[in-house]
Amino acid sequence: MKKLFMVILFLTVVMLFAACGSRVENSNASDRKAAISTQGSSTGSAQAAVPEKVQGKKILVAYFSRIGENYAVGNISKGNTHIVADMIAEATGADMFEIKTVKPYPESYKECTEVAKKELADNARPDLAAKVENMKDYDVIFLGYPIWWSDMPMAIYSFMESYDFNGKSIVPFCTSAGDVLTGKESSIPNYAKGAKVLQGLGIEGKRAQENPDSVSPQVKQWLEKLGFVQ
Ligand SMILES: Cc1cc2nc3c(=O)[nH]c(=O)nc-3n(C[C@H](O)[C@H](O)[C@H](O)COP(=O)(O)O)c2cc1C
DSSP states (O other), X not given: OHHHHHHHHHHHHHHHHHHHHHHHHHHHHHHHHXXXXXXXXXXXXXXXXXXXXXXXXXXXXXXXXXXXXXXXXXXXXXXXHHHHHHHHHHHHTOXXXXXXXXXXXXXXXXXHHHHHHHHHHTTOXXXXXXXXXXXGGOSEEEEEEEOBTTBOOHHHHHHHTTSOOTTOEEEEEEEESSSOOOSOGGGHHHHSTTOEEOOOEEEEHHHHHHOHHHHHHHHHHHHHHHTSOO
């Protein structure tokens, strides 16, 4: 009888342990499952936070912009296009590069228009002061300029002809007397060989200079539409 009692007691203890063990194992499994699904969803949302266009891509904002006396804004210490370039770089986390000519343009607005008019007539390619040494690393180049004589400044042509743009996208943006592009942007791949051109943005320079808060939502909306920010 005592033996039978001992056997029943032993079996009860074994069953109890087995039941506890399986509960522990189950809870671990469900914890793991929960952990995996949490991890999955957080990874998912982290990926969703980075727009597809930007994932793993290196972006450069290259811009040409002039200080001094300018149209409708008086004497400025930061160019209108530069202001828009900063907004783009800040929103996208891009690197920045200023396109500068070896020979500076006159500070006087009128004199500058004359020099620019002649350069356009001559189809000039002014020498640039610096090169983007690691251009091969960039996938997307936001290219900014003021409208000069209904065209891009000739320095922009010098810039476009200085690199191989195969596999790269150019996103043009400009400032001028109105919220317009030059209308020449579709010809960019003729000079920036291999480039794919994305939808550009034209901003009134005076507004960028004097009321930048009215410009930044417009820039953000454009970048959202292109998929560069969310
Ligand atoms: C040489 C020159 C030519 C210009 N030609 C035009 C033009 O054809 N159309 C226009 O709307 N604005 C024209 N502008 C005005 C500039 O496009 C405008 O002021 C621009 O915002 C200047 O940008 P920045 O400060 O970045 O240089 C011209 C300005 C200069 C200096």
